Every structure is written in structure tokens, then in C-alpha cells.
Amino acid sequence: MSTLSYQEKSLYGTLAADLIVYVPYFVYVIHHPTTLTHIVGTIILLIVAQIILQSIIAIATRNRITDERDRQIAGLGYRNAYFALVSMILFGMGLLWLHTINGELPINHMGLHFLSVFLGMTVISEIVKIVTQLVAYRRSI
């Protein structure tokens, strides 16, 4: 019977940290204007959550080796995440351009809006990577 490897546990930990930190942030951002403090605070919170979760997983796991299959699956994850990121950047740039020429987005809010949108893209790409890896592990690729 196949139990979870260290890599899989670590991926679930990363996914949990991402969801715990980013879901409340993006729910807040949809209804309220974001600030630099919010963005920096969210990133710091994510780092703290990751350190705590990964430390617990590392302590609880005896075998912490990474082998060729882990690297191959990670490569698959990075490939899918790359395509997701590039697609979203192109789509996001188009949307920002449209909003700007229509005058819907004040130019002085552009920088912060950009920062929030790019953070969202990074988070989605990260989730695409993790989900790809978890699916690959479950399908025993």
C-alpha cells in the first residue's frame, strides 16, 4: 500500500498554507482597496505559515529523500505552472490596458492594482504547480 511520501506531504502543507493565507486576502481585496501593508503582511504571513507547517512535516517524516521521480514530477508541475503564468500575464496585461484606455482605472492606482494582480497570478500558478504534482503522484506517474 502506498502511503504519502515526504514530497507529497510537503506539497499538501504548501497548498494548505497558500489557501489559509491567500483565500482571506483575496476575499478582502475583492471588496476593499488593497494597500502595500496588506500585500507585504500577506507575504510575511505565508512565510511564517510555511515555516511552521514544513517544520511539522519534516519532524513527522522519517524518510526525507528526493529521488528522480520526484524531480520528474516537479518538472511537470513547473511546466504547467509556467504555461498558466504566461497565459495569465498576457490576459492580465490586455485587461489592464483595456481598463486604462477606457479610463476605468485611475493612473495613480495602477501600481498597487498591478501588484495585487501579479500576486494573484503567482498564487494561481503556484496552485497549478502543486495540483499537477499531487495528481501525478496519485496517478503514479
Add this chain to the structure above:
Amino acid sequence: MGGIRNNVRALRAAHEMTQQQLADRIDLTRQTVIAIEGDKYSPSLETAFRIANVFGVPLERVFQYQDERKKPRKG
């Protein structure tokens, strides 16, 4: 996976070795040994040789390749 089949499970049983013991000998995780035994993952050439060395048999005793591509019809 593809046309590669293996006898790792049978050889491991013959050597009275657990999946974890084999994994430790060849620097793999137990999950990767499980995937190899289930023909769901084809290891690298280097790992394949390492597995054969553990059992002390030639590579072709452990792994066999069968070309599953359809051959073009002649004429």
C-alpha cells in the same frame, strides 16, 4: 508504462527484501519502488542498472522492452 515491463516484484520476493529495503539500497523512495513494480514508472537507465546490481542479475532479467507501436503494413 509504455512497453517496458519488469520483474522487480518477483526478484525482490526471491531475495526476501521489503520495498523499503530495496528503496534504501538504490536511493529511491518507497513510493517510487511501488510505481516501478506496478509498471507505472520507468526508471532512468542508471537506476535500472542499480536495481539489477542489487539482485545480481543482468539488466534484461529485470527489465524487458516490448515495442507496442503498430508496425506499418508491407505492400
